[in-house]
Amino acid sequence: xxxxxxxxxxxxxxxxxxxxxxxxxxxxxxxxxxxxxxxxxxxxxxxxxxxxxxxxxxxxxxxxxxxxxxxxxxxxxxxxxxxxxxxxxxxxxxxxxxxxxxxxxxxxxxxxxxxxxxxxxxxxxxxxxxxxxxxxxxxxxxxxxxxxxxxxxxxxxxxxxxxxxxxxxxxxxxxxxxxxxxxxxxxxxxxxxxxxxxxxxxxxxxxxxxxxxxxxxxxxxxxxxxxxxxxxxxxxxxxxxxxxxxxxxxxxxxxxxxxxxxxxxxxxx
Ligand SMILES: [Zn+2]
Ligand SMILES: [Zn+2]
Numbered sequence: 001x002x003x004x005x006x007x008x009x010x011x012x013x014x015x016x017x018x019x020x021x022x023x024x025x026x027x028x029x030x031x032x033x034x035x036x037x038x039x040x041x042x043x044x045x046x047x048x049x050x051x052x053x054x055x056x057x058x059x060x061x062x063x064x065x066x067x068x069x070x071x072x073x074x075x076x077x078x079x080x081x082x083x084x085x086x087x088x089x090x091x092x093x094x095x096x097x098x099x100x101x102x103x104x105x106x107x108x109x110x111x112x113x114x115x116x117x118x119x120x121x122x123x124x125x126x127x128x129x130x131x132x133x134x135x136x137x138x139x140x141x142x143x144x145x146x147x148x149x150x151x152x153x154x155x156x157x158x159x160x161x162x163x164x165x166x167x168x169x170x171x172x173x174x175x176x177x178x179x180x181x182x183x184x185x186x187x188x189x190x191x192x193x194x195x196x197x198x199x200x201x202x203x204x205x206x207x208x209x210x211x212x213x214x215x216x217x218x219x220x221x222x223x224x225x226x227x228x229x230x231x232x233x234x235x236x237x238x239x240x241x242x243x244x245x246x247x248x249x250x251x252x253x254x255x256x257x258x259x260x261x262x263x264x265x266x267x268x269x
Contacts, residue, residue, distance in 0.1 A: 002255055002266065003237045004034035004081065004156060005109060005194060005227030010055040010063055011038040014231035018063075022070055024233035026078055032257050032266070033236070035067045036083035036109050042095040057099070060084075064103050081106040081257065085158060088112050088148040097153060107258035109194070109227075110154030112144045115163065121202065126167040138163060138170055139178035146178075146185035155258045156225060157186050159196040159208035168204040179213055183220045192256045192263070193222050195247065197239040198229035207243070215250055223256040223263070244269050 006021050007014035018035055025033040040057040041049035048056035055063060064082060071080040086096055088110050100108060118125040141163045149157055160182065164170035186193050196208040217224065224247065228238045247268060254265040
């Protein structure tokens with residue numbers, strides 16, 4: 001079992017210490033665990049620009065140091081990968097490259113959380129939107145993810161249709177041209193797409209991405225990895241067996257993990 005996407009209490013909206021996530025992973029028989037808490041807002045002036053969203057910039061060195069110490073301590077029982085989930089802001093990523101470049105990260109997850117001026121999970125965002133506009137919005141979100149992939153800064157693309165999180169209608173709306181453009185961009189960038197089971201903690205339920213997108217990803221040869229996006233230790237590897245079954249039925253046979261930026265495939269089951 002692998003899980004490349006987990007958080008912990010430093011971000012301000014998750015519970016449990018890094019060690020709690022490692023212990024939870026060991027209890028479940030996880031063999032590769034990625035610690036990937038939210039990256040500080042490196043493009044902002046303030047040390048902690050968004051307190052409940054991400055840790056202060058000044059806290060990041062101790063996050064990495066603690067993760068590396070756990071990697072060492074548990075090296076004989078579990079492979080711990082050290083990572084972070086960064087927000088993608090088009091044209092504003094230089095402070096991120098600079099800040100992250102000095103750490104021995106195994107991979108970086110690139111996610112689009114802020115989109116067209118709103119947090120994607122902000123429920124008020126959808127109050128005045130007509131159903132007829134949804135396909136276009138979804139297409140624009142997929143194009144933002146494609147830009148995120150093309151930036152070349154990330155190894156894993158986070159929850160690629162999370163826009164539906166708190167507006168479930170966005171899940172079923174088809175946006176095939178933009179979806180295919182996004183999937184090709186991910187594949188061509190050398191990154192992988194995560195299958196993220198945290199949709200179950202939002203109104204949409206289910207996983208990111210939709211089944212249809214997983215089938216398209218397989219068609220285009222996009223590699224995949226597993227992500228619980230756990231914000232509580234108990235959710236580590238949440239629904240892993242169900243995900244493996246579905247992916248196997250679609251035709252996937254491998255996961256991809258990263259060690260110091262180098263991809264390595266592992267058998268799906
Ligand atoms: Zn979070
Ligand atoms: Zn995220």
